[in-house]
Structures are given as structure tokens and as C-alpha cells.
Amino acid sequence: MAAVRRTLRVTGFVQGVGFRPFVYRLATRHLLGGWVLNDMRGVTICLEGPSAAVDTFHDDLHAQLPGLARIDSCEVVAEEPLREGSGAFAIRQSRADGGAGGLVTPDTFVCGDCVGELTDPRDRRHRYPLINCTNCGPRYSIIKGLPYDRPLTTMADFVMCPACQKEYDSAADRRFHAQPNACWSCGPRVRLLSADGTDTGDAEPVRTAARMLREGRVLAVKALGGYQLMADPFHHLAVRELRARKERSTKPLALLAADSATVARHVHLDAEETRLLESPARPIVLLRARSDGGLSPDVAPGSATLGFMLPTTPLQHLLLADTSGVLIATSGNAPDEPMARTEEEALAALGGMADAFLVHDRTIHTRVDDSIARVVRHAEGPAPVLLRRARGYVPDPLPTPFEIPPVLAAAPNSRTPRAWEPAPRCTSGSTSATSSHRETSGSSRTPSAICAACSR
Helix, strand or coil, X not given: CCEEEEEEEEEEECCCCCHHHHHHHHHHHCCCEEEEEECCCCEEEEEEEEHHHHHHHHHHHHHCCCCCCEEEEEEEEEEEECCCCCXXXXXXXXXXXXXXXXXXXXXXXXXXXXXXXXXXXXXXXXCCCCCCECCEECCCCCECCCCXXXXXXXXXXXXXXXXXXXXXXXXXXXXCCCCCCCCCCCCCCEEEEECCCXXXXXXCHHHHHHHHHHCXXXXXXXXXXXXXXXXXXXXXXXXXXXXXXXXXXXXXXXXXXXXXXXXXXXXXXXXXXXXXXXXXXXCEEEEEECCCCCCXXXXXXXXXXXXXXXXXXXXXXXXXXXXXXXXXXXXXXXXXXXXXXXXXXXXXXXXXXXXXEEEECCXXXXXXXXXXXXXXXXXXXXXXXXXXXXXXXXXXXXXXXXXXXXXXXXXXXXXXXXXXXXXXCCCCCEEEEECCCCCCCCCCCHHHHHHHHHHC
């Protein structure tokens, strides 16, 4: 049987989604030699072996993709007869060449496997608030540049311990080439700060934070793309105090719930809304409120709907498990200011709002707020509609129906900057690269916030 060396260029969501480990396992299963690497445009794969096996690999590449991956194009860029024997397949060091236009993967919710470890007292990552793996965790918010490798993320300063390194190096492990891989021994730590920013030195900061929430305190908590203000939605005084401090008299406050069953105790939830709520992006979903839900009426005064989302971070899972299973989780920003991203910004902007700060030392490189969606019922049937396109969706570009020259567009009050640019990586010929929603209408920080968004 004829043997070939075939080189593929793959674009799409192929960095930060476990694509290289997937390719490695697939090639090994088909007894192929060659290599795979990340570059500035996506992923390059070189396959060596019988042509029939290479063809089968190509079919399986599309049919068996990891859950977070998406192939936009897969082009054969070179093929030649293989005259020498093929060697073992390898993951090669990434190259900072090959053009530009690679896609950065959106942040994604913590997967079921990681939640299982998080809640297992026998696991070495039991209650580790920043647990992640190849299939979940921060991506867009921590990436400084492509190709996607740990040195180009905000995890660069955290050196993996021997146990984490062994997972990272093992093709059989779920954390094979997981760039943000970390644990209690080597990863970022969570700290509890008092209202004035003093480190309390608490040995159990998450449990103490949860107790404070149960007592009616307001906390600023670091999430995937910025800080959230949290409070107990069943505690009337806490909700009123949060509204007064945030100068938010009537606008509904977003809610975070442990699971869909918990959400259904407070709202009317149908199958389509459940799918949207549980979708990988985990947006805030606007839902019809029940009259007997038991939440404080000040959560959404005068509104017939409540906005619920499911947890995206392990820290949120822990706080929900240690409280009632429902928390207010509204954007941590002062009026007309962008959401606080750094510890310094949080202390400056939220110092008069929060009774304490639950922080950690994994830096957020790119600010990203929560997405908002709802299900709209048409004659053709129900369909999800995005009202705010942010966490879980950005920076995935949107195709445009025709070619558009480079231009910057901003919504009224400069709340949502949008950059349009030709994108040869997309088959449509052009895309809309949309940044995350930003509450910056009257802020002196608006220009820097927009520049930071467009530079991404």
C-alpha cells in the first residue's frame, strides 16, 4: 500500500480546546507518524503513513472533534510519497509564524469531571477554587497572544508541580497539554480581603466568604472576566443595601444558581430555556418569575422576569454549595465604569460597596462581562436571542454578508465597541470581530477600555 506524507492546515477553534491532544491520540490510534503544532493561524498537522490510514484520519478528524473544538477550514497544503519509514507522532513546539488570523477560544464553564474532583474529598484538587482541564476553564480572559501556550497566558508565572507536570505530559490524561493546569501545590491561591483591602489571612477564605453571604454581607468576588458583587437574594436587608451602595434603584439584579432544578423553583422554565441556560456559554437567561419563589422582591422590583445563570467557575460552585444554592451575582462596577478587572480596580471602585473581597492571583488579561439571552417565541417556533454578547461567545467573530473595509463601530454611549475587518480565515470573506459588552458610557476610562477591546 502506498505511503504518503500529507500536511494539513486547520483553522477555527483549534487552540485551547484540547485539539492537539486529540490529534495526537487519533494519529496514534491509526498508527501514523508525523507531528502537530500550533501557529498564528491555527494548527498544522503532518501525517505520515499508508494513504488509506491518512484518509481515515482525515474523516475521523471531523467526526470525532472534542466538544469545544470547531473546524472552519481544513486544507491539504502539501502531499508527497513517503519513501522512508514514518516515526512516532509528536506534539511539536508552537511556532509564532504562519501568518495571522488564529481564533482565540471563549472562556468556558467548569466541566462535570472537574466538578466531580472539586467535590470529592479523596481527590488532590478537592475544593481547589481554580480547578480546570483541557475541556474547560479560562481561555480568552487569560490569553495574551497566539499561539496558545502557557507562556503566552497569565499562568506563565506559575510553574507546575511534578504531579501537574506528569498530567500535562501524559497522553492518557484529561489534562494532557492543558495550559492553565494547576493545583493546591503550584497554582494561584484565593484570599479574603477586608473592606479596606487588608489580607485577613483566613485559612478557609471560601467558607468564610460563604458565611458572610449567609449573614447578609455584600462581597466582591473575582470571576472569569472580572469582579461580581454577590449577596444573598433571600436576605431583604442585604439586597436593599446592595442596591443603595451600587446606586441601582430598580434595575433587576442577575442571579446565580447551582443548577437548572434550583432555577425552576423560582421561575417558569421550559425545555428550550433549559437548553439555553445549560449551553456551553452559560449566559444569563431572562425567565418568567414565579410568584411563590421566595426571593426578596427587591431583586427585580416591578419586573415579571428574573435573570438566572449557572456557575461557570469552580469558585462559584463552592460558594453556592456553602450557601442556599442561589446568589445575586451582578457586575462589579461603579456607575458608568467598566467592570473591575484587577484587584486594584476592585478596591478603588467597589471599596464602598463590598464588605469583603474574595480574590485570587490568576490575572485577568481581558475583561469580559456575562452574556444575556432569552428565548423568543416565533410562529416557526422558539429561538434563543442574545441581548448581550459577551462571556462564552466573544471573541468568536460573526460573518458579514459582504466585504467591508476596516472600520470601528460603537453602539450608543460607546457601550459595545465593534471592529469590522476583512478576515481571509473565514469562508464568507469578512467577519465582525465583536468585543465584550462594556459599561463605560460616562467614564473617563472609556477610551482605554475600547482600545484594550479592539487590540484583542
